[in-house]
Amino acid sequence: MTTTVPAKAPRPARNAKPNGQxxxxxxxxxxxxxxxxxxxxxxxxxxxxxxxxxxxxxxxxxxxxxxxxxxxxxxxxxxxxxxxxxxxxxxxxxxxxxxxxxxxxRIDGQALSTEALRVLGGISTDFARDTADITDRQNxxxxxxxxxxxxxxxxxxxTVGLHTTEACGDTPRGFLASPVAGIAADELIDPTPVVEDIRERFIGDPELANLPRKFKTAITGHPSLDVVHEINDISLVGVEHPDLGVGYDLWVGGGLSTNPMLAKRVGVFVRQDEAAEVWHAVISIFRDYGYRRNRMRARLKFLVNDWGVEKFRQVLQEEYLGRELPDGPAPAPAKGNYDHVGVHEQKDGRVWVGAAPTVGRVSGTILNQIADLAEAAGSGRVTLTPHQKLLVLDVDPDKAETLVEGLSAIGLQARPSIFRRGTMACTGIEYCKLAFVETKGLAATLIDELETRLTDLDLGDTQLSINLNGCPNSCARIQVADIGLKGQMLKGEFGFQVHLGGGLADTKGEDGELGRTVRGLKVTAENLPDWTERIVRRYAEDRTEGESFAAWAHRAEDEVFTA
The missing domain is CATH 3.90.480.20 (Sulfite Reductase Hemoprotein; domain 2)
Structure with missing residues (x-):
């Protein structure tokens, strides 16, 4: 039997300031x-x-x-x-x-019973002035x-198995998990057991409750890559190993905010029965070696960037797992419906109906109405998505169209326009102390305007993401949107710096890419509908066959986008 020698921690340079590791x-x-x-x-x-x-x-x-x-x-x-x-x-x-x-x-990707929906709705109406938003963290x-x-x-x-423990703070925050886990016919692996294992063992554990900063997790086994795995601290992505069967590919060190970095593949294959242990090892590395002196550099992405993947893998295996993990394959290119909107057959013959509220904004009243509609359609549960959407699961196929109509009547569209489907917005100045601009209402107005103005355009199956953020912190993922809008004041007016052509593997079918900025390109809130209409029309005119907006935006000349 060989003895594993723990990896030596890298020593700081002589006279260097400590990083708080x-x-x-x-x-x-x-x-x-x-x-x-x-x-x-x-x-x-x-x-x-x-x-x-x-x-x-x-x-x-x-x-x-x-x-x-x-x-x-x-x-x-x-x-x-x-x-x-x-x-x-x-x-x-x-x-x-x-x-x-x-x-x-925190929801952690779990299915919510209609009873849970009514509890959430009742809290909203009784204590929160009927407010409730579905966030892009599935909360x-x-x-x-x-x-x-x-x-x-x-x-x-x-009473319905929910809580707010470590939903924020320097903790393992709420997980992203495939909203169609366990029901999708084309799923590679069901991540539900891993999510439940981690949640039961480690959420609320004092040993993991003082991290350098927040720690974000994503887990999926669906081929659409539906949990934006490139922008989380740790992601486990379903893959099939040629010799070891189905398991997970490990990614670490993703995050956006003011210094965006896409996650890196560690290159190891993780079995289902060891996934929780590997998750615990990665978060422990962050706890023990993450930078604590400067909070601007306290995310895992900075440590991964400084160490490199080889060093990270060495420390993971030698110091925290005590064994090597086998090399593993990368995920296949994304395919399928990553946001799961629409009517889709489940593997048991029933269907789920995915619907888009406008930029995630619902209410307690609406949550109660969804519960009623779901039960009338033979369903007893719903899930939330990382794209501010909601899915009603286990629907009787004969009642799906009635459900689609009922959801539409309360503002949730199962067959939305590309603009309603692809637009996200953060909380904005309405409630957030960091924001410079209003976002939710402005996004809703922009959607209405584009739906009215662009009815003559046939964009086919084009996907177009428009993400509005009230400040530079990118809660709404501006750097990985086709059109990402970063809120700021422009000479006393609400406005945005524009990012163009960003995307992740789920939307691009290839490696993720951060959006570009055009020097001097800023758009006021008042002019946003006019500018966006002009850019979408120009894309429709200039694109080659099958060319995505992101690909076009990266090749187009700066002058095309000038406001």
Missing amino acids: WKVDGKTPLNPNEEFKAADGGLSVAQRIIDDYSKTGFASIPHDDLLGRMRWYGLYTQRDQTLEASRTGTLSDAEMSSEFLMMRV IQYHWIRVEDVPEIWDRLA
């Missing part, structure tokens, strides 16, 4: 965020919310709990809506905050939450 520099906190986490872990705040703050009110919550630890339970302060866009970035977090909270409910997000109501909300969520 626990296994290199020790655990002495090097910034205020690390100090409050070291003083008292984020998971400790739940009991204080229940016992104290829900009784004594918002004003009684200490700074480090309000703007720090409460994030460990999916709670952020909401933007003071009296503040103009010009105040973004000029005031402190506390000064930007109102006395209301945003709450994220439900509420606004207008009072701290006094949080314990009751948690109790209601618990």
